[in-house]
Amino acid sequence: MDSVLRQDYANRETIVVSDAGSTDGTRESLAKIQAASPEGFELVTVPHTGRSAARNVGWGRGKGNIVFFADADDVYHPDYLAKAVEAFAGENVGCVCVTGASLIEGNGMAPRMLKLYSLVQVKSRAESRFKPSWAWVYSRRALEATGGFDERLDQAEDKDLFERVRKLDFEVALVDGIHWLHRRPDTNAKYFRKTLNGGASRVAYLAKHKDSLGFVRATGILWYLCIAVAVEILYPPALLVVVAALLAALLYRGVAMASMVWRDVAHKSDLLLYPFFALASHTVAAVGCLIGLVRYMASPPRPTRRAQ
Numbered sequence: 001m002d003s004v005l006r007q008d009y010a011n012r013e014t015i016v017v018s019d020a021g022s023t024d025g026t027r028e029s030l031a032k033i034q035a036a037s038p039e040g041f042e043l044v045t046v047p048h049t050g051r052s053a054a055r056n057v058g059w060g061r062g063k064g065n066i067v068f069f070a071d072a073d074d075v076y077h078p079d080y081l082a083k084a085v086e087a088f089a090g091e092n093v094g095c096v097c098v099t100g101a102s103l104i105e106g107n108g109m110a111p112r113m114l115k116l117y118s119l120v121q122v123k124s125r126a127e128s129r130f131k132p133s134w135a136w137v138y139s140r141r142a143l144e145a146t147g148g149f150d151e152r153l154d155q156a157e158d159k160d161l162f163e164r165v166r167k168l169d170f171e172v173a174l175v176d177g178i179h180w181l182h183r184r185p186d187t188n189a190k191y192f193r194k195t196l197n198g199g200a201s202r203v204a205y206l207a208k209h210k211d212s213l214g215f216v217r218a219t220g221i222l223w224y225l226c227i228a229v230a231v232e233i234l235y236p237p238a239l240l241v242v243v244a245a246l247l248a249a250l251l252y253r254g255v256a257m258a259s260m261v262w263r264d265v266a267h268k269s270d271l272l273l274y275p276f277f278a279l280a281s282h283t284v285a286a287v288g289c290l291i292g293l294v295r296y297m298a299s300p301p302r303p304t305r306r307a308q
Contacts, residue, residue, distance in 0.1 A: 001033050003180075004070050005041070009081040014041035017058045021048025052149035052157045059143055067143060069136045073183040075103055080179045084137040087173035094142035094170025095162065097132035099125060101178045106186030113277040114184045114191070116261070116270050123260050125176065132172050134158045135165075142170050150208070155201030160208070192284050199288020203296045215293070219286040221279065250275040 004014065016034075018027050027045065034043055046057050059067045066085055070076065080098060087096040102118035104111050124130075136158065146164045149157050166172065185191035199218065206215050216223070228242045254275045265271060 001030070003074075003076040003078075005033075005037055005039065006078050007076065007081040008078045009085060012081065013062060013064060014039070015044060015058045015061055016041050017044045017046055017054040019048055019051075019054055020045050050151060050154050052153055053151040056148045056151065059138075059140070059148060062140075065140045067138050067140060069138075071136070071182075074100075074180055075183065076180045077178075081137075083175045083179060087137075087175050088139065089173070090171055092169075092171045093173050094139050094165045094168070095135035096137040096173045096175060097135045098137060098175040098179050099130070099177060100180035100182060103181035103183045104186075105183070108187055109273075109277065110188045110191040111184065111186055112267070112270055113274055116257070116265065116274050117278075118184075119261050119264055120257055122178065123264075127260075130174070130176065132162070132174055134162050135172065138165070139170075142168070145170075152208070153201075153204050155198055156205035160205055163209075192281070195281055195284045196288040196291075199285035200292035200295065201288075203289055203292030207296055215289065218289045221282045222286045222290070250279065253278070 001016075016030060018030055020027075030043055034041060042061070044057060044061065046054050055069055058069070066088060068081055068084060084096045084098050087093065087098075101122055102114055104115040104118065138161075142165045145168055146161060148161070150160055153160055162172075185194055202218065203215070206212075206218070224242075224246065228239060231238045231242050254271060257274060258271045262268075262271070
């Protein structure tokens with residue numbers, strides 16, 4: 001909230017939508033910030049219906065032609081909004097992708113691995129042509145044309161909205177560099193719990209887009225493990241080949257990463273550990289996808305007026 005209120009773009013209105021289902025004192029904290037803020041902001045409380053619905057309430061109440069959706073776990077540089085608004089140069093620009101990096105807190109295994117992952121992401125963007133697949137700043141015209149966020153989605157809802165805007169032939173502008181920081185979990189338990197829940201929630205997005213291949217990719221490591229078990233049962237000597245292929249893939253990923261960031265990493269041992277951490281992360285996300293699939297099949301989400 002502090003980083004949002006400190007934006008150096010003056011011609012703006014700030015609307016904060018608070019979910020009534022919050023149990024951690026969010027409403028009280030926002031009231032204190034509102035009282036202490038020189039500019040103030042409009043505080044709106046909505047029923048416990050999910051973040052996509054809350055965002056739709058927010059942009060629906062606003063009056064501006066450009067809408068910036070701030071996420072609760074992000075910290076924005078003071079010039080974020082000004083740079084995003086400047087990028088709306090063409091008449092047909094529907095959204096702006098403003099790139100950033102991770103905000104790492106803590107010194108455990110997960111924070112160290114996430115710091116390494118963020119470093120690789122930033123390096124990759126600098127060395128190759130980055131193609132946006134998401135955005136958090138939209139023209140009101142694009143939001144009205146698409147209906148905004150799909151209220152059935154609580155994961156990948158940003159990607160879904162971005163894709164629908166692109167399909168309507170709106171242009172996407174890019175503001176490269178590091179203009180905001182995404183706060184990452186500071187313990188292993190928090191990270192893997194978030195990864196599990198994210199995998200489960202993503203199923204609704206995959207189902208909406210009928211992306212069966214995406215589901216297979218998301219759960220690929222589990223299929224690989226099933227193959228390993230089948231090989232062990234049918235022909236045990238071939239299990240060595242299956243294990244060797246997995247180790248070769250991990251080695252390849254580790255070498256590729258090391259070649260990019262070797263000079264920037266203080267603890268070189270992290271480069272050796274990261275492929276195994278990534279494997280564990282993929283496995284947890286895959287389990288989450290299977291849990292999400294069972295939930296989805298048991299009670300698929302109902303259509304809403306915002307679902308397009």
